[in-house]
Amino acid sequence: MKTFITSLRLSLAFMLLCGLAYPFAVTGVAQAVLPDQANGSIISNQGKEVGSKLIGQDFHDPKYFQGRVSSIKSDAAGSGTPNYAPSNEDMKKRVEESISTWKQTNPDVPLNQVPVDLITNSGSGLDPHISPEAAFAQIPRIAKAIGLSSDRLHQLVEKNTQGPELGLFGEKRVNVLELNLDLNRELQR
Amino acid sequence: MFVSLTIVSVAITLLIALALAKPTGNYLANVFDYESRRGGARFFAPIEKLLLGIGGVEARDQSWKQYAKALVLANTLMILLVYLVFRFQGALPLNPNHIESMEPTLAFNTAISFMTNTNLQHYSGESGLSILSQSIGIVFMMFVAPASAFVAAIAFMRGLAGKSLGNYFVDLVRSIVRVLLPISLVCAFFFIAQGVPQTMDATHTVTTLEGAQQSIAVGPVGSFLSIKELGNNGGGFFGVNSAHPFENPTALSNALQMILMLLLPISLPFTYGRIVGNAKQGRVLFVAMAMLFLVGLGITWGMENAGNPVINAMGVQHDAGSMEGKDVRFGTALSAFYATVTTASETGAVNTMHDSLTPLGGLMALSNMLLNTVFGGVGAGILNVLLYAMVAVFLSGLMVGRTPEFLGKKLEPREMKLIAATLLIHPFLILGATAIAFATHYGFDAISNPGFHGITQALYEYTSSAANNGSGFEGLGDNTPFWNLSTGIVMYLGRYLSIILLLAVAGSLASKRHVPETVGTFRTDNALFAGVWVGTVLIVGALTFFPALVLGPIAEFLTLG
Structure with missing residues (x-):
């Protein structure tokens, strides 16, 4: 049971860190620094x-x-x-x-x-x-x-x-x- | 003369990867040494402390059973969570393109696929997943999946060294915080600078020169791409993966992708050498694998460059080789190189369509996955390599008639039974599932290329699943309940059964007394052993899979043109 709760909490933490914080942080910086490429080289x-x-x-x-x-x-x-x-x-x-x-x-x-x-x-x-x-x-x-x-x-x-x-x-x-x-x-x- | 320039670029790419291997391997050894204050300990410690606190992790050493249980339980729970995200994505936020929720068998397949580091994709990225699913589903798993195999390999090495196996959750956090996340972050910006999009906006619409409307799908591709390659995940943001100009715009983005795919698999032999205290053996295994790799690369390149005899006979100018299913910026050389790297490292990203590879080019890609020991994916690869090393020691022991020893530990019946069982999982899953597909109508219904090539399509699909590679002969009509469920099961078993059995071997070896080395000990860190190892891999691999290969790619080669 303890393993289960630890797994659940860590999963949610990594969903936030790797799944949301990481791509959104990269997007924010990229849009500011490399807007042309970041939007598809239109x-x-x-x-x-x-x-x-x-x-x-x-x-x-x-x-x-x-x-x-x-x-x-x-x-x-x-x-x-x-x-x-x-x-x-x-x-x-x-x-x-x-x-x-x-x-x-x-x-x-x-x-x-x-x-x-x-x-x-x-x-x-x-x-x-x-x-x-x-x-x-x-x-x-x-x-x-x-x-x-x-x-x-x-x-x-x-x-x-x-x-x-x-x-x-x-x-x-x-x-x-x-x-x-x-x-x-x-x-x- | 064009070819000669390309050879130089391939050599440079490989040399860069090679130069990074040893320092990275040493860094990894420090990261997973609980006593060490190096390996970025000071810098990353606060983040790790925070995460371990959130998880409520007690940093206690685990027995092999506890370690395996934590790994399998955590992974299965993650599959369940992401399955739910896919099933309800239509109603959840971050869905600018209004993508519908996923069908149950496809969600089952996709969740297992990404958690097992396979990244087989029976959906198309542009139309199958919302941005939320791509983020907290796919990208999340692209971190935790390689991390899980990675730490299983570390635990196995600790066992071989006679140490305690460590703690799964501590290792998981360390591998992501100190290795996967920082490297991905830096490389994402290189990719974006090369032209990879990074935006949360929906599809872009433009009016072409001839007045037509063209929709152009974009997305947060740069951040996705770096962990896709570094973690040997391989699943594409877009349907055609790294053949898509947005997922691989230039030859330089292509080169970095190959370096990232190779980085952890080729560094781990050095980490192994450090952890078990026998650097020479790590090097010997590295060189043995490198030889297999180079042979595969040479053959694939030669075949693709020679072209398809059917098209060559039509009288066009065919110096460029077999260009069906390839993009011009890569040509045959960088396509063959990528195909070799992606199958050797069990990544599964593609920059050329493997279904359209020449028969023997396709055979080499398939063989890399069947052998599953030409570096292999992060963690899972080195586990297999060490498995074969023990088989090699055992076979040599049989020949000279004495108890086999590996790193000063006797390999006895208990270990050999576990090892033999692990060895059999791979062929049993691949050949068994392929046989079921063709014994029923499901196999025939799905193949898109008639004749011998159709057999290769199904064989490739299950090989890719069992080896957790994830590339495909994509003509196969595989988004059906049969293929979704069968490959899902093959991926799950292919992943976790072997990890559990090998952790059991590690647990068993860790508790054994060290046998002092004598002049009579069979050395496992010299050129002779490298030869024995390569021989074992080829003999075991060839005996198991040769009949199936004859029916597929070899028959196609012999009947073509």
Whole structure:
């Protein structure tokens, strides 16, 4: 009985200390010191909130750079993937569809220049990045659609390429939303 | 050339963890030495005194039975309390997204899952839990769960050293106040600086460039994330865990997560060396585990980097390897690294979808959990490692025909019976439960990937439960009463049966007379013993699980592409 009462009291004490005091204290400090990150790295464009720097969006318009395949249509109220096994026939079908769509919309770029990240579902369903190669492969389509020179598009991709962190950690990558925002700015000039 | 740079970053991450292991191990030994005035005693004493006062704890040494009873009783009570929070979260405060109360079998599963340090999740974090449930349910358990296994391991080490086992409640308070809470607090801010959200606000809505509405779930993720990794909990704030850009925004947040996952598991061999007074043996066990770890890492990386033969055959540019279920910022290298660390340390956090790993990549993740001795989770891991060390001593003793000794204590029939029983729990739970799933329609109904991979899905789910890992082949449709109840039971038994039996071993050894070492004593602190230990782990593991592995990942590998 004594063990029971001690357990109960300590449980409630730790619920307060670890469960409430700890996260609320961290939240208080973070909101004061790092408000941008703490609230989800939201990007505003002309006073409107257009997304988060860290969360991918679905782009369908051929004039925009497109990101990873997302089975949840980049709905960041949740997160997820179809969890296909390498041997799953449904995955094979989906990849084949992506490839045939690619061939229709990007007739100038042969398949062997299409990096694998463009035709595979990301882990989060919200991947904000593609590889630089995946961005370069889309340049001919976009150049045709909006009439901007390939060289200028190349520069924009380079500008939005980040990583690896400290020159070593992680992969080189392009933030698709930020790149498309730059693209819009370029067109408005 | 890209790969070579990544190797350097992986090596740096491992070296940082390695450099921290010994000082942390020594610090832990001081924390749990009741006589010591080091280990932060002066600074933390007032908080500890307050907590022990609230609990009405008498700081008396406990027998192994009292220690085990206090541990199991306290843990079971915590499961009950959190179960109630989940069941009534819809009516309780701090629920800005108006999330409904949890269904009974799911609440049963989730409460056990987090209390046993498993963090198997049959719900999705964004839509299944209110902020109150995330706080006083999940985060609370993320502290007390690892703390409980942690102190069980300390008590076991004290027993081996011939000392009294200590007091469960004193140890629990010390482990949280002096270890888990301060480290979590500091690391939370690093994560937030990298871009992890920390807010009590509800979901954010924005208008995308193409004019659509996008809802973006946020929350107090930073504070959650650091204890998730440090405590080898692994449950995600978001459904996809550390693959979510908010739960792992950069390669640097990724590196810190891996260091935190490894920190306590790799420090405990050094703590062990200090407590039993044989630093060399602690080092020998550390090196033996590190070898198993590096082999697993190498194979996983190689397989993921080679890619999926089915996709490679379609003619796209596949230098990046198998990218299905992976995010670009991590690529195959950091994904394979994370998969190895999370399964070796029994954390269960993921930054890549394990269901989509290549067959042999998935096999290595599964093997780390089946062996359950490649460092393992905080506390539970070192207990298993020492269990295998005693089995190794016993088998060697049989071969040369004399009574096995470990740390100057004779291992006699009573201890060996307890050890053998502990050894059998793991395969019995995993293989038994998987067999039941497939003997009934429940197994087939839940699998989402047809063929051999489906067998791996169910096997992985129960392995992850029994080993208290918590990662999953998440395609499995596991939020059903059958899976909720069966994995709940497997997690509970996998956790507490082995802790009770091993505390009994410790109690039994503590009371034995020390046998002086002679030239004929089989040494357990040299390279030969490291070899015998690795051999024992592999032979016992392989004999037990090989048939099941052949039916699952190995068959998928052989038939792919």
